[in-house]
Amino acid sequence: EEGRRVGVDLRVRTAVQWIERTADGYRLDTDIGPVATTSLVIATGGLSIPTLGATGFGYDVARQFGHEVLPTRAGLVPFI
Structure with missing residues (x-):
């Protein structure tokens, strides 16, 4: 709602x-x-759960604009 209020x-x-x-x-x-x-x-x-639609899009955009992206590693583990 705040976003809509300011356009x-x-x-x-x-x-x-x-x-x-x-x-x-x-x-x-x-x-x-x-x-x-x-x-x-x-x-x-x-990137934690690709089956839910997670992708590396944010990392790709960061790289595109010259940001350093550190290597990723597992930080979350889903219960199966």
Whole structure:
């Protein structure tokens, strides 16, 4: 609700194929078409349980923009 109050455009269940930095912010190529924005928040899960849809997307974006990503290791173990 706070986000809506200040004009946040929230996109969920939208696959992002590519993110590009532009002079005005960011351009995203998504499965619903291109999206342009002045700021961007990426909220992703980790790699802990791929069967629930977890991917390395957040790590890929961090690498794309020059961040160092440390090697991952198991931190959570699901009960089966």
